[in-house]
Amino acid sequence: MTAPKTPRQLDRFGLRPAADAGGAADPRPARQVDGWIPIRDLHARHRHRILDHLLELNEHDRYLRFGYRATTEQIQHYVASIDFKRDEVFGIFNSKLHLVAVAHLAAMPGKGPHGDGSSRGRAMEFGVSVLEAGRGRGLGLRLFMHAVTHARNQHAHHLMIHALSENAPMLKIAAKAGAVIERDGPDAEAWLKLPPDTVGTHLDSSLQSLGAELLYRVRYNAMHASDWLRMLVTPT
Numbered sequence: 001m002t003a004p005k006t007p008r009q010l011d012r013f014g015l016r017p018a019a020d021a022g023g024a025a026d027p028r029p030a031r032q033v034d035g036w037i038p039i040r041d042l043h044a045r046h047r048h049r050i051l052d053h054l055l056e057l058n059e060h061d062r063y064l065r066f067g068y069r070a071t072t073e074q075i076q077h078y079v080a081s082i083d084f085k086r087d088e089v090f091g092i093f094n095s096k097l098h099l100v101a102v103a104h105l106a107a108m109p110g111k112g113p114h115g116d117g118s119s120r121g122r123a124m125e126f127g128v129s130v131l132e133a134g135r136g137r138g139l140g141l142r143l144f145m146h147a148v149t150h151a152r153n154q155h156a157h158h159l160m161i162h163a164l165s166e167n168a169p170m171l172k173i174a175a176k177a178g179a180v181i182e183r184d185g186p187d188a189e190a191w192l193k194l195p196p197d198t199v200g201t202h203l204d205s206s207l208q209s210l211g212a213e214l215l216y217r218v219r220y221n222a223m224h225a226s227d228w229l230r231m232l233v234t235p236t
């Protein structure tokens with residue numbers, strides 16, 4: 001097991017690993033992605049890609065992601081209602097530029113960075129999905145850590161994850177970062193207290209965005225350059 005979970009790396013995000021984040025042992029083999037992962041900022045123009053990604057989730061994954069068995073219409077409504085001015089959405093594309101993971105960092109009404117505060121101060125909610133083929137490689141954790149940095153930069157005091165109690169991978173990710181998990185029957189809320197933003201967190205998110213955007217453009221151009229070449233050399 002490598003990269004994303006060492007205490008030093010969690011510390012880089014201003015978080016201390018929980019003393020016991022593990023819970024039940026996970027017998028599955030480790031296939032963690034090492035090194036930097038390009039996490040791209042998604043905007044309103046990416047709504048159709050976000051929708052395609054979410055529609056690829058099977059019924060059970062939709063249940064875990066939304067807390068109910070979301071229909072196509074409900075997912076369409078969710079994607080159409082994302083407020084890209086208030087919230088942040090991130091994605092991970094594979095080498096074929098297919099969107100394999102999406103995270104939504106949303107300001108919580110009444111508690112969010114633009115809300116009026118609560119006993120927990122300003123809070124943002126984190127929601128995520130990784131396509132089945134990409135799971136167990138640390139992408140969910142990376143997106144979570146990325147969201148932590150962005151929430152700190154938005155001056156949020158807490159990051160909240162609403163998950164089903166049965167959602168072991170999601171709760172494990174939250175617990176690893178030191179979140180306090182409150183269970184209420186089938187539902188669970190994980191609350192992570194955030195340290196304030198620093199010059200480092202702002203620099204980190206700017207460099208990350210720039211790097212991911214550049215890599216996407218390079219891959220996009222490379223992909224299309226080979227299409228153009230094929231068109232040029234294929235006799236009509």
Ligand SMILES: CC(C)(COP(=O)(O)OP(=O)(O)OC[C@H]1O[C@@H](n2cnc3c(N)ncnc32)[C@H](O)[C@@H]1OP(=O)(O)O)[C@@H](O)C(=O)NCCC(=O)NCCS
Nearest residue numbers: 064065127128129130135136137138139140141168169170
């Ligand atoms: C939750 C989800 C995003 C995790 O994505 P992922 O990329 O597989 O997550 P990671 O690889 O970063 O880490 C998952 C952790 O859970 C562990 N895990 C996975 N399945 C598990 C299981 N059945 N029981 C216990 N732990 C499990 C993994 O081993 C890993 O821990 P480790 O790093 O100690 O090995 C993904 O499963 C998903 O998209 N699920 C459907 C949507 C959803 O549930 N969203 C969350 C609600 S907002």
